[in-house]
Amino acid sequence: MPWEKSFSEDVVLEKAMQVFWSKGFDSASMANLIKETGINRGSLYNAFGGKQALFVKTLLKYDSENRKTTLAKLEALDEPCRAICEFFDGIVANTVADTERKGCFLFNTVLACGSHSAEVNAIVANGLREIEGFFRRCIEVGQVRGDIRKDIDAESKAKAMVALALAIRVLGRGAYTEAALKTIAAEAKQLIN
Numbered sequence: 001m002p003w004e005k006s007f008s009e010d011v012v013l014e015k016a017m018q019v020f021w022s023k024g025f026d027s028a029s030m031a032n033l034i035k036e037t038g039i040n041r042g043s044l045y046n047a048f049g050g051k052q053a054l055f056v057k058t059l060l061k062y063d064s065e066n067r068k069t070t071l072a073k074l075e076a077l078d079e080p081c082r083a084i085c086e087f088f089d090g091i092v093a094n095t096v097a098d099t100e101r102k103g104c105f106l107f108n109t110v111l112a113c114g115s116h117s118a119e120v121n122a123i124v125a126n127g128l129r130e131i132e133g134f135f136r137r138c139i140e141v142g143q144v145r146g147d148i149r150k151d152i153d154a155e156s157k158a159k160a161m162v163a164l165a166l167a168i169r170v171l172g173r174g175a176y177t178e179a180a181l182k183t184i185a186a187e188a189k190q191l192i193n
Contacts, residue, residue: 007037007038007039007043007047009047012037012038012039012044012047012048013054013057013058013061014061015036015037015038016033016036016037016048016054016057016058017058017059017061017062017105018036019032019033019036019037020055020058020059020105021058021062021102021105021108022100022102024108024112025051025055025109025112025115025116025120026112026115028051028055030044030051033051033054052117055120056117056119056120056123058105059105059106059109059120059123059124060123062105062106063106063123063127066104066105066106067106067127067130067131068130070087070090071130071131071134074086074087074134075134075137075138080137080138080139080141080142080145080147080148081138081142081147081148081192083134083138084135084138084139084161084188084189084192085189087134087135087165088164088165088168088185088188088189089185091165091168091169091185092168092172092178092181092182092185094169095168095169095172095173095181096172096178096181098172098173101172101173101174102173103169103170103172103173104169106124106127107165107166107169107170109123109124110124110128110166111170128162131162131165132158132159132161132162133158134158135154135157135158135161135162136154136155136157136158139152139154139157139158139192140154142192148192149192149193152191152192157191157192160188160191161188161191164184164185164187164188165188167184168181168184168185171184
């Protein structure tokens with residue numbers, strides 16, 4: 001008789017994502033994952049193919065539900081300067097509201113790129129490229145519309161904004177106060193003035 005799932009894959013992915021997000025890939029044990037997901041080792045391997053494959057699926061889930069959704073909403077504003085400001089205001093608000101100090105799952109994974117597989121590193125690199133692309137497009141559209149100075153180099157400013165966004169999420173895990181995070185966000189916004 002073929003193996004049949006008795007659980008919701010999406011619920012298990014959400015629970016596993018929380019484990020990886022709070023502990024990181026290396027520190028999350030199979031025992032942690034089994035305990036938090038409520039399914040046994042065999043079912044976990046049958047459904048997801050092991051810890052590495054499960055991590056990839058949770059990272060893709062997080063990326064789709066968080067980064068992609070947020071960027072799509074901001075681009076839909078069709079107001080480049082406002083979109084950039086809302087991005088940084090939102091990232092500070094999310095960081096301050098993060099009482100568990102987990103940070104951003106994608107950015108946390110960036111910090112451990114050296115220990116991840118090529119597949120995970122490709123997901124992270126793609127996410128960062130898309131965030132950078134969002135900033136670059138905002139700047140370029142703002143320049144065409146006359147809202148942003150034409151002498152600003154869109155590519156270099158977009159890269160700087162990604163770095164500042166990452167800094168806010170990482171430093172907001174405990175090293176910096178809300179006021180300090182707001183200062184970083186204000187500096188990011190100044191890059192287009």
